[in-house]
Amino acid sequence: MDLSGRKVLVTGASGFIGSHLVEALVRRGCRVRAMLHYDSRAQRNNLELVSPEVLRSIEVMAGDVVDPHFMLRAVEGCDAVFHLAALISIPYSYVAPSAYVQTNVVGTLNVLEACRFHGTPRLVHTSTSECYGTAQYTPIDEDHPLQGQSPYSASKIGADKLVESYFLSFNLPVATLRPFNTFGPRQSARAVIPSILAQLLAGARELRLGDVSPVRDMNFVGNTVDGYVRLAECDAALGKVVNVGTGRGVSIGEIAELAMQVVGRRTPIVTDSQRIRPAGSEVRLLLCNYSRAQELLGWQPGVGLEAGLEQTARFIKDHMELYRPEEYAV
Ligand SMILES: NC(=O)c1ccc[n+]([C@@H]2O[C@H](COP(=O)([O-])OP(=O)(O)OC[C@H]3O[C@@H](n4cnc5c(N)ncnc54)[C@H](O)[C@@H]3O)[C@@H](O)[C@H]2O)c1
Incomplete structure (x- = not known):
């Protein structure tokens, strides 16, 4: 069609x-x-x-x-x-x-x-x-x-x-x-990347996160x-x-490191217990095989993680009124 x-x-x-x-x-x-x-x-x-x-x-x-x-x-x-x-x-x-x-x-x-x-x-x-x-x-x-x-x-x-x-x-x-x-731009602080970027851009002295070891494929x-x-x-x-998805796996800790490079500020990471999920519920590893999308649709992940983080950080910086970085957003 x-x-x-x-x-x-x-x-x-x-x-x-x-x-x-x-x-x-x-x-x-x-x-x-x-x-x-x-x-x-x-x-x-x-x-x-x-x-x-x-x-x-x-x-x-x-x-x-x-x-x-x-x-x-x-x-x-x-x-x-x-x-x-x-x-x-x-x-x-x-x-x-x-x-x-x-x-x-x-x-x-x-x-x-x-x-x-x-x-x-x-x-x-x-x-x-x-x-x-x-x-x-x-x-x-x-x-x-x-x-x-x-x-x-x-x-x-x-x-x-x-x-x-x-x-x-x-x-x-x-x-x-x-x-x-x-x-990407417009995502709420419920998700981990906007949460990290909003905290860093608001000047938080420490970055509050849950488990930093799970690996995700960020598209x-x-x-x-x-x-x-x-x-x-x-x-x-x-x-x-x-x-x-992209076929590239990054841990939440690695995403935080990349976000600190993008924002140009380093802060210690502290574990916030309310962000820790029940052990059996935490999805430890997601990594995409996108061969079917490539073969059927001719699809490829065009924009990579670093470039996407730059765009997302720029959006959050320009729209800080949409975020409450001091709170844990569910
Ligand atoms: N964001 C991700 O990483 C991700 C990954 C995989 C799949 N998805 C899927 O993509 C879709 C969009 O996700 P998103 O990240 O944009 O989330 P989002 O929360 O920004 O968008 C979901 C929208 O659904 C609307 N909605 C909720 N309940 C409704 C109802 N009863 N009637 C009408 N509208 C209702 C909400 O108002 C919201 O605007 C979802 O189906 C989600 O499961 C998202």
Whole structure:
């Protein structure tokens, strides 16, 4: 499917990745319906940070993926749906697991049903590398077992399996993007890179972190968004899960070192016990095998970690009002 000129729905459009995807789809020539989570202040969150021209060119729709009636209306008339809306914090999933099942599992079911009802020609669903849990082998390809090491991960596995079942049972034209850790401008301090950079840029005398030994594959948001667009346009990817990540593993400690170089300030790292996850829940190692993305989509991770850190640091420096570095954000 060529996306140019198509009407597309993005759920989670005012989120971190969603806002970048909206911009990329507008650049690709799509007519974008941006669905964001309703609140009584009509806040547009990250969509406030896109250019006025982009904002003027899109249709904004507020609602809730948990509402099946709303989702039927949201999907109506669309040629493609990008489903990103989700609850994504792992620590918050320890305290509100039911909300994760509602939003991530039931919400995805509603998107699937709406696409099935309307005969929507293309759905791109969002998974996460968290579904793999601690690597049993590296690099992790799409055949790696799935392990629910947190309620978040379990809810995303549930959603992914519903997607699989709608492809196999109803031939729904759906493909699943499985991003490894994504970072970049606009990401909240819930995630480790903005948390580190915001603390350093605020002049904190010590850097408060959880366990610094887990290894992650950090992919710049522009690379992930490129994966969404390519996946939506690839007919051969229907029914498939496709990893996007860089193939480079870095520990949280190494990321902190790189961030200190980017910011030009060194501080001691101290362990903050509230940031330590239960032992069985901590995913110790994630490292992506992106061969399938390369072969099917011609995808490559364009922007590397150091360049991405520079861009992210610049954004945080210019938007310190969005961050509270002294607090642990979940
Ligand atoms: N950030 C990462 O490192 C990463 C990695 C892998 C996968 N993902 C996945 O990518 C997607 C986007 O993540 P993100 O990092 O941009 O997170 P985000 O929290 O910035 O975006 C998620 C969006 O979903 C919206 N949302 C939550 N509940 C909703 C509901 N009931 N109805 C409608 N909207 C709702 C939120 O308001 C938010 O704007 C998620 O599906 C996430 O699981 C993220």
